[in-house]
Amino acid sequence: MAELQEQEERLQFDRFDHDDAWALGTRLVELGRARGHAITVDIxxxxxxxxxxxxxxxxxxxxxxxxxxxxxxxxxxxxxxRVGQSFRDRGTTFEEQAHLDPARYAAHGGCFPIILKGTGPVGTVTVSGLPQLDDHRLVVEALGLFLETERSGR
Structure with missing residues (x-):
């Protein structure tokens, strides 16, 4: 859980716009394509x-x-x-304890908040197609690469 919290603290944006969505999305598609993954990407x-x-x-x-x-x-x-893991850490599941319709909510890895520094979550980046931990890791990897590029001035 500490690692998941650290990811959300580290992977934050100074700004996020349409061009950033395109750059991040195409990076995810390129990573998926290069690795032979059948994934869908949404931002x-x-x-x-x-x-x-x-x-x-x-x-x-x-x-x-x-x-x-x-x-x-x-x-x-x-x-x-992280949401799903918080339930697993308590010895239960999201489906059992969240009291939300599982046809509408899935606490499975692959969706990460787009967080603006000083503002909080303003959007989402999501991958679907791999086992949930792999979906999560792919999003985290792409966010890290994207932000590293942004911070180094492209």
């Missing part, structure tokens, strides 16, 4: 979908998972994996 600023791409091998089911993961991040303000 939103508030309710506005700025980027969405599905690699070959995905289906509309991935879009459904994305929507369910996003609802968790919006409701709890933390990554979907």
């Amino acid at each position: 939103r600023l508030g309710d506005h979908q700025l980027f969405h791409y599905a690699l070959p091998g995905t289906s509309a089911d991935n879009d459904d998972w994305i929507e369910r993961k996003i609802r968790v991040v919006r409701r709890f303000g933390h990554s979907s994996y």
